Amino acid sequence: MSKNKPSLPQGTRDFDPTTVRKRRYIFDTIRTVFELYGYQPLETPAMENLETLMGKYGEEGDKLIFKILNNGLADPKNVEKSKAAFEKALAGKNDKELTERALRYDLTIPFARFVAMNHATLTFPFRRYQMQPVWRADRPQRGRYREFYQCDADVVGSYSLLNEVELASIYHTAFQNLNIPVEIRINNRKILAALAEICGGADKMVDITVAIDKLDKIGIEKVKAELIDRGLNLDQVLVIEKYLAVSGSNEEKLTTLKTLFGNNETGVKGITELETILTYPGAPELTVDLTLARGLNYYTGTIFEVKAIGVEMGSIGGGGRYDDLTGTFGVPGIPGVGVSFGVDRIYDVLEELKAFPKDIDTSIEYLFFNLGEAEAKAAFGLIQQLRAKGRSAELYHETAKFDKQFKYADKKGAHYAVILGSEELSTRTVKRKLLSTGQQETLTFEQLLNP
Incomplete structure (x- = not known):
């Protein structure tokens, strides 16, 4: 019998009774708000077919997908076959002999797959919420884990911007109920698409958004260097720098954008969508953040990000509109928009703010x-x-x-x-x-x- 000291895989955690109660408080608070807005519960498997996930998260995201080794590869009878499959993997090629499945990276793509498979029986608009673990082969650090829970709310089958207003309100209500002061940031991928168009064409969109999404982490100079490395010329990089420097109130930012983009049709549409959401009666306070990019390829319109005020922590929520996500599964024309809560980071924020209810650790009366x-x-x-x-x-x-x-x-x-x-x-x-x-x-x- 091994006498090695027991340990956990990096980026995973055990949860003791006190922690479980605190996490349950977060889940129950958010679930109550989801159901208040008419969202229904859904669960999907921990694993998906690899082809379901690959190509949906951008080049950075695809690298972080946990792939599952096929059964039988360690069988002595299949040594040569296994060796060939591993050699292909080391060369950067996905081989069905090696892996056909992966742990889910998020809850949005599995939801899109569910909708594509069940669209004939669903009543649209279909509102669902989902609270399950996801896995990412990321480098563990404070607030970033390899196994963590997401809480998502999505509505599909509607182009109405009322959905964006309601999702922003869900954020506002949930964090208010959790006693976490937050800033809800908003942008529009059409604005970023317009930026790509005036910087050489739509094919630059991914290069620009991936680089911009790193702005908070690496700073403007390194973003500019990365854009040059990705094939943009100096004039194009200067346009992007000018865009990233836009400041002022929400109204001032959008007015400056109108000048910057001129009559670019895509840009005008993105600005109009933001103006509609910001001025909708009953909408919560939102902050236009033009540096917000959300580096996932499937977003097509509004994008959200939530930051806790007074705590050094990454985003504790994010999401956006994806007008043809189910099209990747052969069912085009079903629009959607959704948001996600980062439960593990929310937990850390509540701990730092000492905002958990005082009686939360009472196990029995x-x-x-x-x-x-x-x-x-x-x-x-x-x-x-x-x-x-x-x-x-x-x-x-x-x-x-x-x-x-x-x-x-x-x-x-x-x-x-x-x-x-x-x-x-x-x-x-x-x-x-x-x-x-x-x-x-x-x-x-x-x-x-x-x-």
């Missing part, structure tokens, strides 16, 4: 002390009646000193300690102690069961 066989049997009868009423309760597992049982109650996060000794048993009473204050009171069995 009543911890009954075990003070003897007859007393324990009476206590267990009361516990079962409390549980039948939906009240959480537990009996300490053995007779022990008060000090030991109090320590257990405290570590367990019990709200009350309940003492039922021989004297209490004879009078059908209990002593109930509020552990947070030490306040103690005597109650009859009936008073305990029917407060």
Whole structure:
């Protein structure tokens, strides 16, 4: 038997009871908002066919897909076959002999695949939310993991910009309910497409967005150098630099863009869409961020990103419109738009802000002390009646000193300690102690069961 010290794969974590309760608080808060807006739950498999995922996330994203080794490649009978498949993989070629499946990279592409497979039976617009883990072969660091949860809300089958307004409102409401101050940033991929058009053509779109998406991380000079490396000339890079320097209020930024783009049809349409969303009655406060690119190839219109205010952390939410994502699965013409919540980063932000509810670690309401066989049997009868009423309760597992049982109650996060000794048993009473204050009171069995 191996004596190696147990460990976890890099970028993954165990969650202890306290952490699970805190995560559940986040999930439940967001889920409540999703359902408030009429979104329905959906779940998809952890793995997808590799061809479903590849080519949907841009060149950077494709590199981070966790591929699953086919069964049988380690079989001694297939040594030569396995060797050939691995050699192809090392040469950068995907080979079905080596891998045909992968862990899902996000929840949007699997959702698009689901819609494409079930479009004949769905009622459109179809609103769904999904809360499941995703996997990325990224370098682990603070706020970035290889296995993490996403919470997505998407609506497909509608071009209406009302959907964008509602998704922005979902962000606003959810983060307000979580007590996290945020800035919701917005841009439009049509604006970025127009920038590409005036810088040499639509074929420059991916090069420009991938570089711009790194602006916060590497700075303007390195972005310019990367654009040169990607084949843009100096004049084109200067236009992009001028674009990235646009500042002021939302209105001032859009006015400057109108001058920069002139009569470019794509740019004008993108600006108009932003103006519509920003001025929609009831829309939350949004910030136009022209540096926002969202480096995923499938976005075609509005794009979102959410940043926590007062915390050094990457985005804690993001999304956008994708008007023909299902077209990649042979079902064209189904538009969609969606947003995602980064639960793991939201958790870290709540910890840093100390914004979790104070009673979140209360695991049970009543911890009954075990003070003897007859007393324990009476206590267990009361516990079962409390549980039948939906009240959480537990009996300490053995007779022990008060000090030991109090320590257990405290570590367990019990709200009350309940003492039922021989004297209490004879009078059908209990002593109930509020552990947070030490306040103690005597109650009859009936008073305990029917407060």
